[in-house]
Amino acid sequence: FGLSQTIREMIPGARVVYYFADLVALDQRKQQLLRSGTPDLIFSYDKGDAQRYHLLQHDLPYSDLQKNDSDQHIEYDVCLIAKAKGRLPQILEAYTYLTQQGFRCGFWITEVPKNQQQYSDQICYCDAMTYDDCMKIVSKSKCVLEIVQEGSAGNTLRVNEVLAFNKILITNNPNIVNSESYDPRYMFYYTHIQQLD
Numbered sequence: 001f002g003l004s005q006t007i008r009e010m011i012p013g014a015r016v017v018y019y020f021a022d023l024v025a026l027d028q029r030k031q032q033l034l035r036s037g038t039p040d041l042i043f044s045y046d047k048g049d050a051q052r053y054h055l056l057q058h059d060l061p062y063s064d065l066q067k068n069d070s071d072q073h074i075e076y077d078v079c080l081i082a083k084a085k086g087r088l089p090q091i092l093e094a095y096t097y098l099t100q101q102g103f104r105c106g107f108w109i110t111e112v113p114k115n116q117q118q119y120s121d122q123i124c125y126c127d128a129m130t131y132d133d134c135m136k137i138v139s140k141s142k143c144v145l146e147i148v149q150e151g152s153a154g155n156t157l158r159v160n161e162v163l164a165f166n167k168i169l170i171t172n173n174p175n176i177v178n179s180e181s182y183d184p185r186y187m188f189y190y191t192h193i194q195q196l197d
Contacts, residue, residue, distance in 0.1 A: 004038045020044040021060060023152060024053055026085075046154035047175060059179070062160030076106035078170065079141035081134050084112045090147050090172070092118055094193045098145075106137060138165055146171040155179055162186070170196065 004016045018039045023046060024030045033039065034053055043056045050057035078098055080091065091109060098105050099122075107123045117125045138144055144167050146158040153175050160181075162169040169176070169187045176182055176189050190196055 015040045017041045017043065019058075020046075020049065020055070021157075023149060024049050025151065026149075044154070045156070046152055048151060048153035057154070059155045059181075060157050060160060062157065062164065074140060074142055075104070076137075076141040077103040078143045078145050079106040079108075079137050080145040080147070081108045081129070081137060082147065083110045085149050087147050087149060088112060088116060090193075094145060094147065095119060095123060097193045097196075106141060108134075108137065135161070135165075138162075138167065141167060143168040143170055146173060148173045155181065159187075 007014050007016060016039045018033065018041070020030055020042060022030075024034065024044070033042070041056060042053075043058045044050045044053070045058070045060045047057050049055060080094070082091065084091070088109070091107065095105055095107055105122075108129065109123060109125055110128055112125050117123070138161055144158055144162050146156060146169060148156065148171070152173070155173070155176065158169060158171070159176070159179065161167070163181060167186075170190065171187065172190055172193075174189065174191075176187055177184075181187075188196065
């Protein structure tokens, strides 16, 4: 929106650094930024994007400011809060499997057309939520389920959130096992949800 140019005009010695917290392929504006050369540096949370587009890689930053919600009564064994982003079949498969195993699941999914809303009496198909509302749900859950977007190779905010709230992470992110944050006692990687014991 012209902010980078305005900063350069107002502060001639300024360096402009962008941080991409989502995949480049999903956002035309990010692709335009890469072509324009506007920023001095661009970081990505995603290792694959960093390699593909010659960017720097850094895990998502996180501030542990949610202590007020950390002692909530547990309502869910597993929660998932996500935009569908092409993952709806995997999300529904996980919901089916986990509920069949007897887990109390709290799933909130946005951006799902009405005709694709299976289990609509049990899954909350909703509009975008505030981050504070999302963290209240996390605080009431034992485990957080993360289903990463196809092609994603970096840690999402879910990793930081489970660390901050002392929760268990269930993820299909293959790179979690190489992360500095990885703890096999509290973080479980799967390729097929049925692999979970």
